[in-house]
Amino acid sequence: MPRPSAQSAASPGTLRFSVLGPLTVHRDGKALPLGPLKQRVVLATLLGSADSPVSVDTLTDAVWADEPPRTARKNLQVYVSALRALLGEAGGGPRLTHTCGGYVLRVTDDELDLQRFRSLVRAAEGRPPAAAAPLLRQALDLWQGPPFGDDLRHSPRLAEEAERLELRHLTAYESWAEAELALGGASAVVEELPELVERHPLRERLRSAWMCALSRSGRQAEALAVYDDYRQLLARELGLEPSGALTARYRAILAGDDRPAGARAVPARRALPPDIGDFTGHGDELDDLLKLLDGSGGVVLLSGPAGAGKTTLAVRAAHLLGDRFPDGRLCVRLRDPDGTTRPLPAVLTELAEQIGPRGPSTPEAWREWLAAHRVLVVLDDVPGESAVRPLLPYGGQGRVLLTARGQLGGLAPVHRIPVPPLGAAEALHLLAGLVGGSRVRADREAALRIVRACGGSPLAVRVSGMRLAVLRHVPLREFADRLTDPADALDELTSGDVSVRQWLARGWQALPGECGRHASRLAEGTGDGPFGLAEAAEALGCDERHAVRIVETLIDAGMVTSPGGEVTAHAAQYELPHLIRLYARGTRPGTPALTP
Numbered sequence: 001m002p003r004p005s006a007q008s009a010a011s012p013g014t015l016r017f018s019v020l021g022p023l024t025v026h027r028d029g030k031a032l033p034l035g036p037l038k039q040r041v042v043l044a045t046l047l048g049s050a051d052s053p054v055s056v057d058t059l060t061d062a063v064w065a066d067e068p069p070r071t072a073r074k075n076l077q078v079y080v081s082a083l084r085a086l087l088g089e090a091g092g093g094p095r096l097t098h099t100c101g102g103y104v105l106r107v108t109d110d111e112l113d114l115q116r117f118r119s120l121v122r123a124a125e126g127r128p129p130a131a132a133a134p135l136l137r138q139a140l141d142l143w144q145g146p147p148f149g150d151d152l153r154h155s156p157r158l159a160e161e162a163e164r165l166e167l168r169h170l171t172a173y174e175s176w177a178e179a180e181l182a183l184g185g186a187s188a189v190v191e192e193l194p195e196l197v198e199r200h201p202l203r204e205r206l207r208s209a210w211m212c213a214l215s216r217s218g219r220q221a222e223a224l225a226v227y228d229d230y231r232q233l234l235a236r237e238l239g240l241e242p243s244g245a246l247t248a249r250y251r252a253i254l255a256g257d258d259r260p261a262g263a264r265a266v267p268a269r270r271a272l273p274p275d276i277g278d279f280t281g282h283g284d285e286l287d288d289l290l291k292l293l294d295g296s297g298g299v300v301l302l303s304g305p306a307g308a309g310k311t312t313l314a315v316r317a318a319h320l321l322g323d324r325f326p327d328g329r330l331c332v333r334l335r336d337p338d339g340t341t342r343p344l345p346a347v348l349t350e351l352a353e354q355i356g357p358r359g360p361s362t363p364e365a366w367r368e369w370l371a372a373h374r375v376l377v378v379l380d381d382v383p384g385e386s387a388v389r390p391l392l393p394y395g396g397q398g399r400v401l402l403t404a405r406g407q408l409g410g411l412a413p414v415h416r417i418p419v420p421p422l423g424a425a426e427a428l429h430l431l432a433g434l435v436g437g438s439r440v441r442a443d444r445e446a447a448l449r450i451v452r453a454c455g456g457s458p459l460a461v462r463v464s465g466m467r468l469a470v471l472r473h474v475p476l477r478e479f480a481d482r483l484t485d486p487a488d489a490l491d492e493l494t495s496g497d498v499s500v501r502q503w504l505a506r507g508w509q510a511l512p513g514e515c516g517r518h519a520s521r522l523a524e525g526t527g528d529g530p531f532g533l534a535e536a537a538e539a540l541g542c543d544e545r546h547a548v549r550i551v552e553t554l555i556d557a558g559m560v561t562s563p564g565g566e567v568t569a570h571a572a573q574y575e576l577p578h579l580i581r582l583y584a585r586g587t588r589p590g591t592p593a594l595t596p
Helices: 039-048 055-062 070-087 115-123 131-143 156-182 187-201 204-216 218-239 244-254 283-294 310-320 344-355 365-370 383-393 422-434 435-443 444-453 458-470 474-485 500-509 515-526 533-540 544-556 578-585
Strands: 015-018 026-027 096-099 100-104 299-303 331-332 375-382 399-404 417-418
Touching: 015 115, 015 331, 026 344, 039 055, 039 070, 039 100, 039 156, 055 070, 055 156, 070 096, 100 474, 115 131, 115 156, 131 417, 156 204, 156 435, 156 544, 187 204, 204 218, 204 244, 218 244, 244 310, 283 299, 283 310, 283 399, 283 417, 299 310, 310 331, 310 375, 310 399, 331 344, 344 365, 344 383, 365 383, 375 383, 375 474, 383 500, 422 435, 422 444, 422 458, 435 444, 444 458, 458 474, 500 578, 515 533, 515 544, 515 578, 533 544
Parallel strands: 299 399, 299 417, 331 375, 375 399
Antiparallel strands: 015 026, 096 100
């Protein structure tokens, strides 16, 4: 039986818990004795999920990584009893309590550095650089070393949690660097980033900030060398090329067009969603998008099925092009959360509110304003041509970026960029960032099965990662097995209030005419993978002449993908995206033949 370690009675006073470095607890500035190693593992595990129940099984797994002893539950009770005596009360009751879900350690943001870090990072999200930079600096200054210290990392559970926290730390550092650069603080960024880049050589966002800082400090040759080193490292380690965004920055530095500190004006208007820190893949599409928007592309359309990453790609491009649009960057959704099309007056009202008190209130006034201003407008989730046509410019300085599931074939002139599924390497990279690289490396085969079952959908991969980050006890192999069952796969792709099935359902309900019924017939009547026109005609119950029209209508609606090159309809190979096929098979359409 372990010997508990605690003071006989906890004295009153202010407690300060720290896990962003060695595990410590101070009362009124004096360090408390935290007891033997296993007791400290229990405390660290509870603090990692402060204010939330931690089950006995979770604590057992954290303390005894291999085979727990028969007395494990009794030993845990001893450790908890000692910690309860040591930590005393909070808010008039025990600080460490037991509920039906497990043990709960109650702390406030001011008492736990991890809680304070999370609150500061959340407060900085979506704020302008002048407000975000000091908040992120405060958050970063809370860190005193590797989370939980080195002595507790023998626990695989704490090692995984530490890895996740270090990723959040790194993302916060990247956000701080970008905010600081926007404020002209290139010298501060140059001083702090080299060590981080050395420790995380494949972190592209970090490299980009370092390149920018070096360039704006008058060290262009070094900035270009950072890119070249990264390009060679990527090719050698992963067989990949740098993203379009980083390549665009490299070209700007090479051309002497990366503006020095102080030269960049903060846009007058910015109404964009926050850029995600773990943006992954779609490098070629981003490169093409940046060139078009920065050039002569008046209207650009990103098209692809639900969950393909269109909005994320659009928002990333808008953030990267901030200095090219001094009159602002705006973003408005054209559907309500339930999937219904928003009325044009409501959309114009929101655009006018983002512009200012004298914003245009009619389509004609909007077009005049758009032509006269160097502004980038993202119109997200466009349901159809009629919903967006009155908002498009006739010419002038403004640029409009559309995202839609369909091709919007009735709009012209429009530059169209299809958004393809993620490749296996890109999807693995995204998954590893969510569940931890060590967990993916431990069973890469299972991780590959997971991302393949997600059909390369960034949304599905992200939901899988979020779910696995919560279900830490579930092996990747078991989750992969769940996803391979077509009947249950979509139900597994749910994390909290984010559901891939609901996402697909909203898109399905918005399909025009008979598209949903036709897609269901194709899903039921063709096998997995590509299919030809003859197979489509058989599945649809009509001749090939009518089948090709139906398939092309589904292509326009974003439900079927088509060949990249020019081929005849009879030689073409079409395909239903994997997740759409799964959803369509669950709709159970009727089977009477279609009437020509």
